[in-house]
Amino acid sequence: MREFLDMGGYAAFVWPAYAVTFAVIGLNIFWARRALAHARRSALRRLESGNAPP
Amino acid sequence: MNFTWFHRLGSPPYTYALARRLTPWFAWPAALLILAGLWGGLVLAPPDYQQGDGFRIIYVHAPSAWMSLMVYTSMAVAAAVGLIWRIKVAHAAAASCAPIGASFTVAALVTGSLWGQPMWGTYWQWDPRLTSELVLLFLYLGYMGLRAGIEDTQRADRASALLAVVGVINVPIIHYSVTWWNSLHQAPSVMRLAKPTMAASMLVPLLMMLLGFTLLFAALLLVRLRAEILTRERTSSWIREALRA
Amino acid sequence: MATAGAYTQAAAAVPVSALEAVSLALRRDLTLAFRKPAQLLQPLAFFALVTMLFPLAISPELSQLRAVAPGALWAAALLASLLALEFLFRDDALDGTLEQYALSGQSLTALLCAKTLAHWLLTGLPLACMAPFAALALGAPSAALSGIVASVLLGSITLSLIGSIGAALTLNIKRSSALLSLLTLPLSLPVLIFGARATQVAISGGALIAPLELLAALAVLALTLAPLAAAAAVRISLE
Numbered sequence: 001m002r003e004f005l006d007m008g009g010y011a012a013f014v015w016p017a018y019a020v021t022f023a024v025i026g027l028n029i030f031w032a033r034r035a036l037a038h039a040r041r042s043a044l045r046r047l048e049s050g051n052a053p054p
Numbered sequence: 055m056n057f058t059w060f061h062r063l064g065s066p067p068y069t070y071a072l073a074r075r076l077t078p079w080f081a082w083p084a085a086l087l088i089l090a091g092l093w094g095g096l097v098l099a100p101p102d103y104q105q106g107d108g109f110r111i112i113y114v115h116a117p118s119a120w121m122s123l124m125v126y127t128s129m130a131v132a133a134a135v136g137l138i139w140r141i142k143v144a145h146a147a148a149a150s151c152a153p154i155g156a157s158f159t160v161a162a163l164v165t166g167s168l169w170g171q172p173m174w175g176t177y178w179q180w181d182p183r184l185t186s187e188l189v190l191l192f193l194y195l196g197y198m199g200l201r202a203g204i205e206d207t208q209r210a211d212r213a214s215a216l217l218a219v220v221g222v223i224n225v226p227i228i229h230y231s232v233t234w235w236n237s238l239h240q241a242p243s244v245m246r247l248a249k250p251t252m253a254a255s256m257l258v259p260l261l262m263m264l265l266g267f268t269l270l271f272a273a274l275l276l277v278r279l280r281a282e283i284l285t286r287e288r289t290s291s292w293i294r295e296a297l298r299a
Numbered sequence: 300m301a302t303a304g305a306y307t308q309a310a311a312a313v314p315v316s317a318l319e320a321v322s323l324a325l326r327r328d329l330t331l332a333f334r335k336p337a338q339l340l341q342p343l344a345f346f347a348l349v350t351m352l353f354p355l356a357i358s359p360e361l362s363q364l365r366a367v368a369p370g371a372l373w374a375a376a377l378l379a380s381l382l383a384l385e386f387l388f389r390d391d392a393l394d395g396t397l398e399q400y401a402l403s404g405q406s407l408t409a410l411l412c413a414k415t416l417a418h419w420l421l422t423g424l425p426l427a428c429m430a431p432f433a434a435l436a437l438g439a440p441s442a443a444l445s446g447i448v449a450s451v452l453l454g455s456i457t458l459s460l461i462g463s464i465g466a467a468l469t470l471n472i473k474r475s476s477a478l479l480s481l482l483t484l485p486l487s488l489p490v491l492i493f494g495a496r497a498t499q500v501a502i503s504g505g506a507l508i509a510p511l512e513l514l515a516a517l518a519v520l521a522l523t524l525a526p527l528a529a530a531a532a533v534r535i536s537l538e
Contacts, residue, residue, distance in 0.1 A: 004097070008107030013172050017165040021114035024161040025270065028154055032277040039284035043293050189485050196482045203472040212535040213468050217482065220464060220528050224486050231489035238496065 064141040066283045067292040073276040073283075080273035087266030094259030102256075111169040113259060117267040118162035119183070122190055123225075125155030125271060129197070130222035133215035143279075145211035146286060148218060149201065150278035154271060156194035162187050182233040189228050193221045207286065320405040321413045328417035331390075338386060342422050343429055346379035350433040361438035368437035369498035373491050375433065376426055376451060377458065381480050383422040384462040387414065388533070392470045398537055407530040415463045415526065423455030439502050446501030446511075453514040454494040460518075460525035461486045467532035490517055 007014040062068050095113035102109035129151035136144035166184050171177045178184070197214050204210035252260075287293060315323070332339060353371040354364055364371075391397040391414075400410045430451040431444040439447065465483040469475040497510035 007110065008101055010106060010108035010110075010172050013108060013168045014110055017111045017114055017168040020164045020168075021118055021161050024118070024157050028157055028270075028274050031153065032274045032281070035281035036277050036284075039281040040297060043284050043288045044297055046288055047294055047297070189488060192481065192485045196478070196485065199478045199481055200468060200472075203469065203475065203478055206538075209471075209535060209538055212538070213532065216528065216532050216535060217468055220486070223524075224489075228485065228488050231492045235492045235496065 064139070064143055066143055066146075066287050066290070067296060069143050070280055070283050070296055073280050077273050077276045080269045080276065084266050084269035084273055087262045087269065091259045091262035091266055094255070094262060099256045099259055100253070105173060108169070108172045109256075111165055113263050115162060115165035115169055116260060117263045118158045118165055119187060120264055121158035121267050121271060122155055122162050122187060124268065125151050125158065126190060126193065126218075126225070127222060128271075128275075129155060130218040133218040136211060137215045137219070142211070142286065143283065145215060146282035147275065147279055148215060149211070150275050150282050152194055152198050152201070154274050154278070156191065156198065158267075159187060159191045159194060163191065180236070182229065182236045185232045185236070186225075186229045189232070190225070193225070197221070315405070317405060317409055320403070321409050324400070324410050324413040325417050328414055329420065332386075332417070332421050339421055339425070342379045342383035343425055345382050346375050346426060346429060346433065349375035349378055350436060353437065363438075365438035365502065368434060368439050368502060369495040371437055372430060372433055372447070372451075372498055373454070373495045376430065376455065376494075377484070377487060377491055379426060380422060380455060380458045380462060381483060383418070384466045384479060384483065385476060386422075387418045387459075387463060387466045388470055392536075397470075397533060401534060401537055407533060408526045411463065411467075411529045411533065412526040415459050415529070418463075419456060419459040423459050424452070426455055427451040434498070434502075439498075440504075442504065443498075443501040446507045447498050449507070449511055450494050450497035450501065450514055453511065453518050454490045454497075456518045457490045457514070457521040458487055460521035460529075461490070463529040464525055464532055467529045467536060470533065470536035490514070493517065 005011060005015075063072075091113060095110055099110070101107045129148045132144045132148040132151065135141060136148060163184065166187065167177050170179050170184070197217055200217055201210045201214045204213055284293065284296075350371065353367060357363060357367060388397060391400075401407050403410075427448050430447055434444060434447045435441070462479075462483050464486075465479050468482065469479050472478060493510055493513045497507065497514060500507055500510050
């Protein structure tokens with residue numbers, strides 16, 4: 001296990017690289033879902049406010 | 055050849071519903087492939103005889119770099135479709151691609167830089183690949199900047215679409231000139247990993263990661279596309295029914 | 300009666316051949332530009348200033364400057380041509396002339412080509428004339444000067460053409476100079492690379508024909524494609 005974490009001495013480079021990549025993946029998922037939720041909320045609010053056409 | 059599917063995709067309500075149904079079919083396989091690729095790449099694959107365990111960065115760097123290029127190409131294709139056939143959904147798709155592609159370009163640059171330090175002894179090297187990635191980041195930023203600068207949605211769509219198409223034509227030219235410039239100055243060896251002779255145990259996880267990231271892009275695109283369509287079509291009558299679902 | 304007839308005659312459309320239209324546009328731009336000579340000098344002054352930054356920032360020794368001369372010269376030229384791009388379409392977009400060009404029934408591509416040519420004559424060509432002085436200031440040997448002028452001449456054509464696309468896309472955006480640079484610089488990188496290479500070969504006294512041919516190839520490519528893209532961009536911006 002320690003060997004695995006040590007990555008043959010390259011731990012300081014390998015793990016940050018993985019961390020950054022998965023942070024980017026996580027952020028993308030978060031932003032995409034947030035964009036959709038925001039869009040849904042806005043559209044619902046608009047419909048509820050009675051300004052929308054029938 | 056029946057092109058009904060193409061014209062159907064141009065209809066926002068149709069594509070909205072389709073995107074909603076398809077997302078899990080891309081998201082879950084993506085998650086599985088990425089996890090499997092991680093396991094294969096971090097645990098199962100043997101260390102490289104030259105780079106030791108440091109080579110494992112390839113399992114995040116190569117997919118990120120692949121994403122940055124593939125997403126830009128997809129964005130340009132969607133933009134071209136939007137320009138030629140005047141399909142709003144295509145423009146919405148192109149807009150959805152940009153932030154995804156830009157963030158993975160940053161990931162490619164950071165992971166490439168982290169890979170460079172143990173391999174070349176420096177965090178940054180002006181090798182053709184990294185330099186081209188950096189230029190690609192600027193192309194993304196320019197695209198997003200142009201979109202943000204134009205208020206009218208339709209004009210922003212068409213202007214940024216033209217920019218994307220001009221950009222995609224330039225990417226090979228820029229890459230060629232950077233490679234040529236680099237070869238002149240005899241920079242240290244490009245990040246090679248003896249690709250043809252890469253062992254299957256190393257290659258398979260890489261392919262899984264590449265495919266997993268691609269499916270992830272599809273899932274992310276579908277989610278963002280729905281958000282875009284909702285925002286653009288919020289005055290349309292089909293929204294009420296779609297939101298109820 | 301006579302006045303009415305003359306008025307009608309003047310209002311009737313006078314068919315103009317494409318060549319006449321292009322030369323009219325060219326002459327118009329040149330005439331208008333020469334009414335404001337100060338505006339013409341600004342990019343050149345900027346070029347001189349940027350060139351001056353390098354000795355002050357690096358070292359006054361010509362031998363050291365010679366090593367960075369190609370890059371410094373071309374960076375300065377690139378930035379100066381970016382600055383000059385603002386003048387390409389701005390005035391015509393503001394007073395509606397560009398719209399008239401688009402509606403005129405003449406080929407917008409050809410008219411924009413004429414405008415870009417005028418712009419190059421007013422900025423790129425003077426830049427190429429100033430380049431040997433800047434090169435000398437950065438330590439280049441006098442034998443290199445003709446090659447440097449040739450490279451800047453060819454490169455500036457491409458820079459003007461590529462710049463016209465970005466300028467057309469950002470027509471209606473206020474305070475767009477940073478965005479214009481962001482759009483234009485990545486596309487101009489090949490010119491920078493080949494131009495700096497040509498300058499370096501000129502300084503070291505090598506065979507200049509190959510890099511110049513590359514620059515010429517870029518110019519030809521830009522000449523065929525850029526006006527089309529610029530015309531499309533203008534139409535989009537004027538929608």
